[in-house]
Amino acid sequence: MLKKRIIPVVLLKNGIIVRSKSFNRYQSTGNYLTQIQRYEDWGADEILYINISSDESHLLEDSPKTIGSTSSKSELGKGRKTFAECVNSVAEVCRIPLTVGGGIRSIEDVANYLKLGADKIMINTAAHYNLEFISQIAKQFGSQCIVCGVDVRKENDTWNVYYESGKVKSEISIEEWIKKVQDFGAGELLLHSIDRDGLSCGYDLELLKFIEPYCKVPVIALGGVGQFDDIYKLHASVDGFDYAAANIFHFTEQSLIKMKKHLYEKGMPLRMDKV
Amino acid sequence: MNKKKFVIIDYDHGNLSSVRNALVREGCQVKITRDKSAIHSATHIILPGVGSFSSGMSVLKEHGLNEILSEEVLIKQKPILGICLGMQFLCEASEEADEAQIKGFGWINGWVKELNNTKDKVPHTGWNTITRVKDSLILKDDDSSIISNKEHFYFVHSYALEIDSSDTVFNCDYGGGFSAAVEKDNIFGVQFHPEKSQNPGCKIIKNFIDI
Numbered sequence: 001m002l003k004k005r006i007i008p009v010v011l012l013k014n015g016i017i018v019r020s021k022s023f024n025r026y027q028s029t030g031n032y033l034t035q036i037q038r039y040e041d042w043g044a045d046e047i048l049y050i051n052i053s054s055d056e057s058h059l060l061e062d063s064p065k066t067i068g069s070t071s072s073k074s075e076l077g078k079g080r081k082t083f084a085e086c087v088n089s090v091a092e093v094c095r096i097p098l099t100v101g102g103g104i105r106s107i108e109d110v111a112n113y114l115k116l117g118a119d120k121i122m123i124n125t126a127a128h129y130n131l132e133f134i135s136q137i138a139k140q141f142g143s144q145c146i147v148c149g150v151d152v153r154k155e156n157d158t159w160n161v162y163y164e165s166g167k168v169k170s171e172i173s174i175e176e177w178i179k180k181v182q183d184f185g186a187g188e189l190l191l192h193s194i195d196r197d198g199l200s201c202g203y204d205l206e207l208l209k210f211i212e213p214y215c216k217v218p219v220i221a222l223g224g225v226g227q228f229d230d231i232y233k234l235h236a237s238v239d240g241f242d243y244a245a246a247n248i249f250h251f252t253e254q255s256l257i258k259m260k261k262h263l264y265e266k267g268m269p270l271r272m273d274k275v
Numbered sequence: 276m277n278k279k280k281f282v283i284i285d286y287d288h289g290n291l292s293s294v295r296n297a298l299v300r301e302g303c304q305v306k307i308t309r310d311k312s313a314i315h316s317a318t319h320i321i322l323p324g325v326g327s328f329s330s331g332m333s334v335l336k337e338h339g340l341n342e343i344l345s346e347e348v349l350i351k352q353k354p355i356l357g358i359c360l361g362m363q364f365l366c367e368a369s370e371e372a373d374e375a376q377i378k379g380f381g382w383i384n385g386w387v388k389e390l391n392n393t394k395d396k397v398p399h400t401g402w403n404t405i406t407r408v409k410d411s412l413i414l415k416d417d418d419s420s421i422i423s424n425k426e427h428f429y430f431v432h433s434y435a436l437e438i439d440s441s442d443t444v445f446n447c448d449y450g451g452g453f454s455a456a457v458e459k460d461n462i463f464g465v466q467f468h469p470e471k472s473q474n475p476g477c478k479i480i481k482n483f484i485d486i
Contacts, residue, residue, distance in 0.1 A: 002395075002403045002449055003427065040473070045402055092296050095473045097429055117292040119471060120431075142326035142360075144398045144431040145290070187398050187431070218400040242401065271402040271427045273475065 003271045004235065005045035005242035006260060007220060008249045010035065012102075014053045015081050019247045020198055032086040033093070039249070040096055042256035045271060048122065048147075048190070048220075048244060049090060051083040051102030052165070084116055091117020099147055110137050114145070122190060124149035128163040128170060131184050138185030147220070148186035150177065152207060153195045159207050166194045174207075178214045189215060190244065193223035198247055200226020203234045212240050220244045228262045235268050279484065281305045282317040284344070284361075286324075286334045294323045294358065297470035297480055309338050319483070320344070320353055324360030328371040328387065328434065331360055332379070341380065348382065354461045354486045356413075359432060362457065362464030363387045371434050383457045383464060385440030390433055390450025399435075402427035403447055403467075405455040411444040413463055413482040414456055426475040428455070428467035435466050461486075 010032075011018050017035055036047055081089075087100055100113045101122025110121050121141075126133050127148060137146050151162045152174060161170040161177050170177065178189065191211065193204040202224050212219075221234060225245035234241060249255045264270045283294050285307045298305045298321075306313050314320065322344070324331055335341050347353045357365045366379045369387035379387070390397050404424050407414075416423075435453035438446050447455035447466070457464040463483060469476035 002399070002401050005401050091292060092299075095297070095300075095471065095476065097431070097468075097471045098293075114290055115292055117290070117296060119290050119293055119468075139330070140287075140326065143433065144325055144400070187433075188400060216396065217398065218396050240396070273425070273427055273473070 001269060003045070003269050005220070006043075006231070006256065006263075006270065007046045007048055007242060007244040008039045008044050008256065009048040009050060009222060009244050009246040010039075011050050011052050011246060012083060012086060015083065015086060018052070019250050020052070032081070033089050036090050037093055039256060040094060042254060043260050043271070043273075044096060044256055045242075046097045046099065047090075047094065048099045048101065049087065049118075050100075050122065053083065053102075084112070087113060087118060088116045101147070101149060107133075107136055107140065110141065110145075114141065120145045120147050120188070122147040122149050124151060125163040125165075127181060127184075127186075128168075131180060134181060134184040134186055138187075143185045143187035143217075146186050147188040147190050148181040149190045149192060150174070150181070151192050151194045152204075154193070154204065154207070155195075159210070162194060174211060175214050178211055182215070182217055186217060188217055189219045191219055191221055196224030199224060200247070202226065202230040205234060205237050208234060208241060209238045212238050215240065218242060222246075228259045231259070232263055232266050232268065235263075279303065279318040280316060281319045281321060281484075282314050283307045283321045283323060284314070284335075284340060285309045286331065286338060286340060290325060291323055293468070293470045294321060297477070298484075301477070301481060301484055303484060309340060311339075311343055314343055314347060317347075318353065319486070320347060320355040322355060322357045322361035322364060324358065324364065325431075326360060328360065328363060328369040328379075329373045329377050332364060332372070332377050335364070345380070348462060352461045354483065355463065356483050357462075357464035358470070359466060359468060362466055363434065363436065365457070365462060365464045366436050366440075369434060382462050383436070383440065383442045383459060385437050385442070385454070387434050388437050388453075390435060390453065392449075392451040395450045397450065398431055398433045399449050400431045401429070402472075403430055403449060404428075405445040405447050405467075407445055408439065408443050411456065411458050412486065413458070413479050414445055414465075415482060416478065428465075428469070428472045428475060430455075430467045432466060436464075 099120040100118035222244040438452035445456040
């Protein structure tokens with residue numbers, strides 16, 4: 001039986017893992033490599049590794065003093081490693097699927113990350129400028145390697161689709177957009193409620209119930225998980241999703257092991273192999 | 276360091292680095308190549324692959340790799356492991372081919388078909404269990420017991436070899452059912468990604484290395 005996936009999202013800002021709140025506050029939480037190994041050991045089913053550096057100087061500073069501290073933009077970014085180098089190091093040790101995203105705009109970017117060891121590529125903004133970018137990737141590398149990120153913000157009882165890191169609102173409706181990206185060849189969707197980013201108020205169940213009938217490909221839900229049971233609530237309310245979260249996995253020792261055990265005991269179909 | 280020489284066939288279709296990293300972790304010498312002499316001097320061949328059947332097969336042919344592989348696999352009897360689309364190439368043909376004349380190698384019996392059970396999402400993406408049909412040389416545990424139906428493997432695909440081909444060693448119950456692993460003499464194929472399936476996947480890679 002196909003199991004539900006639990007997927008930690010790792011945000012890298014200038015080479016440092018950060019937690020994010022409402023897309024604008026960032027706090028550094030760990031080393032770009034050891035955190036991934038920990039997640040894998042704890043039974044993560046996949047890793048989403050996302051570059052949110054806003055410039056090209058995404059360098060690494062992994063000194064312990066930055067961990068746990070809230071930093072302003074300018075304090076991050078001094079150091080040695082580029083995002084590509086981080087991906088390469090992570091891929092060398094990662095024995096579960098690794099999806100890489102953030103700032104991917106060209107076929108060369110895609111080819112480069114796959115060569116560095118990514119298994120899948122997450123794109124979002126680039127699809128808004130050119131839907132055929134999805135079909136180009138599908139043609140060359142296969143639909144299975146494209147995860148299309150869809151950022152959604154609830155405003156006045158409407159779900160609006162956003163791109164450019166939540167800064168630009170699309171005119172297209174959520175259901176139209178989801179149909180389009182699948183028609184052009186996206187093999188998977190990452191549906192991110194950005195108004196819930198970092199707020200620990202649970203997934204947007206209304207949204208997910210609404211869009212589920214439009215999804216033929218697997219969909220990963222993201223945004224709002226603050227307790228283990230937020231995942232169970234979605235599972236119990238509508239089937240057809242896999243589950244991603246970010247902040248809940250930070251700062252808690254063995255968070256993922258505890259989460260999977262809790263959800264498994266409640267009856268969710270999860271992979272519980274010794275890893 | 277293992278004395279055996281592994282080549283991963285490079286035809287611009289796949290997450291070749293993931294496969295290479297998995298072999299390197301086991302201490303193997305690995306080359307990603309399409310060079311004839313490198314393939315000649317290898318002891319083991321891995322044919323990975325993601326993407327579409329037609330475009331992958333066209334590129335293999337364009338580089339003359341189908342002839343090179345036939346010689347190495349059928350005449351010299353070198354072990355070959357096809358992964359995902361690489362496994363599908365070992366079969367007779369695929370429904371995914373745009374043109375009927377684009378066939379598979381035909382070393383493994385059966386056709387590659389679209390996963391078409393409408394209740395299941397496609398691509399089949401994630402961790403699934405598999406069911407044994409017969410004994411396998413590479414899908415077995417360290418103590419030669421068989422891989423149990425409790426272990427999970429990572430799949431991501433929309434097409435697969437039909438269920439219960441005469442060379443099938445494991446089936447998977449998804450999208451109407453399909454062959455998860457095949458074996459015939461020195462020819463091995465897995466629809467899932469052993470390089471991305473943690474410990475159960477590593478076991479399979481180790482078993483292939485030991486052949």
